[in-house]
Amino acid sequence: MPRRATKWGDERTSLHRDCDVLICGASFAGLAVARELRGAGAEVLVLDRYEIGERQTSACGIPTAWLSAMGLKEALQQTFPVLVIHTPHGTVHFDLPWSFSTFDYRTLCELLAEQGSFEFETAKVDGHTGQTVHTDRGDVRARLVVDALGWRRVLGDGEPIQPPEAFLSRGLEVHPFGSGDELEVWVDRSYVPAGYGWSFPADGELRVGVGSFDPRYHVKEPTVRLASDLDLDAIRYQGNWIPHRIRPATERGVCFVGDSAGHCLPLTAEGIRTALYFGLACGRELRAVLEGRLGREQALARYAAFSASHRRKFELLLRVQRLIPRLAPRLLARSLRAMERKQFVDWAFGHYLEIAHPRFARAPVAA
Numbered sequence: 001m002p003r004r005a006t007k008w009g010d011e012r013t014s015l016h017r018d019c020d021v022l023i024c025g026a027s028f029a030g031l032a033v034a035r036e037l038r039g040a041g042a043e044v045l046v047l048d049r050y051e052i053g054e055r056q057t058s059a060c061g062i063p064t065a066w067l068s069a070m071g072l073k074e075a076l077q078q079t080f081p082v083l084v085i086h087t088p089h090g091t092v093h094f095d096l097p098w099s100f101s102t103f104d105y106r107t108l109c110e111l112l113a114e115q116g117s118f119e120f121e122t123a124k125v126d127g128h129t130g131q132t133v134h135t136d137r138g139d140v141r142a143r144l145v146v147d148a149l150g151w152r153r154v155l156g157d158g159e160p161i162q163p164p165e166a167f168l169s170r171g172l173e174v175h176p177f178g179s180g181d182e183l184e185v186w187v188d189r190s191y192v193p194a195g196y197g198w199s200f201p202a203d204g205e206l207r208v209g210v211g212s213f214d215p216r217y218h219v220k221e222p223t224v225r226l227a228s229d230l231d232l233d234a235i236r237y238q239g240n241w242i243p244h245r246i247r248p249a250t251e252r253g254v255c256f257v258g259d260s261a262g263h264c265l266p267l268t269a270e271g272i273r274t275a276l277y278f279g280l281a282c283g284r285e286l287r288a289v290l291e292g293r294l295g296r297e298q299a300l301a302r303y304a305a306f307s308a309s310h311r312r313k314f315e316l317l318l319r320v321q322r323l324i325p326r327l328a329p330r331l332l333a334r335s336l337r338a339m340e341r342k343q344f345v346d347w348a349f350g351h352y353l354e355i356a357h358p359r360f361a362r363a364p365v366a367a
């Protein structure tokens, strides 16, 4: 359970202190790291500019097995055994070998936070000098520092890479009230030249959005148009940049996890299970340091190597992401129809799940 000591307004006190582990970012990646440090006897501090679960950062779709493996099923909203893909030349149904579910962001974050044991403070993280992290409330010094702050990679060295030059996609969605029972995707250039649209039903609301692999392409108009084509109101917006290239997972003594390390999968922009997966991996290495089983440098090197060992799969997905917009729409539709065969879907989605399999949530990494 996190201990909250959040201060607002006049009560917002300065935050100059030391701790053993400082985790910057209290979303999927940061909370997964914290979970693995429970009971390690260390002083763990988690920072975020918002309260835990306050700002939803995605459509919140994840393979159901990840929710079960992490003990987070209470957050589940709807489950989908079939993925429906619309193109201008027809619709295909992929009967998945494993199901996908939507979940409630706040509930999931709160459940995940309860699995950890840490202090939590709201503060904006601005940068770092060595092991000292600068925030708008003061400096925090820690032996182990984690950047789980998302795509900006705030604690990275060098000039931050800003869109549109960076390897980023952009995503925007609206959350109209309504219901549905299909997980739907649109690969249709009338909405976005390179990317896709989606509709994820989630227990009384629909999360309808458009993602563009090309960061120069704005997605507000197509998002509104997709909602309108579905007879839905474009209300309650939520959007962000989405990294689509994996980056080094450590840099000058800092561990990067989730979007800050480019752990979001290219092509599908699925970044929640990978944020959890790499968060667990990072947390296990840091725990080994706290328990004296590994030195700090050794643990960071192991985590960096673990992340880098996934690079080939991430790059393969990036190649497919770049290929699809170049295919003639009719050829793409024909190809998708050919892939509809159960045997192929089982094979392809089986390999896809293997990139960050839920069994990892149950199996500790031996140090």
Ligand SMILES: Cc1cc2nc3c(=O)[nH]c(=O)nc-3n(C[C@H](O)[C@H](O)[C@H](O)COP(=O)(O)OP(=O)(O)OC[C@H]3O[C@@H](n4cnc5c(N)ncnc54)[C@H](O)[C@@H]3O)c2cc1C
Residues within 6 Å of the ligand: 024, 025, 026, 027, 028, 029, 030, 047, 048, 049, 050, 055, 057, 058, 059, 060, 061, 062, 123, 124, 125, 126, 148, 149, 150, 151, 154, 170, 171, 172, 173, 209, 238, 239, 240, 241, 242, 257, 258, 259, 260, 264, 269, 270, 271, 272, 273, 275
């Ligand atoms: C519109 C959209 C829909 C998406 N849908 C899905 C989906 O359905 N399924 C899926 O798997 N992926 C989805 N993604 C991708 C997914 O949201 C991300 O990959 C995922 O959230 C990454 O998790 P994270 O913990 O690394 O970062 P984030 O979830 O972005 O969390 C970063 C945290 O850091 C905090 N923070 C940031 N900067 C600072 C700062 N300077 N100081 C203090 N705190 C800070 C933020 O408040 C936040 O809590 C979607 C993305 C978008 C944009």
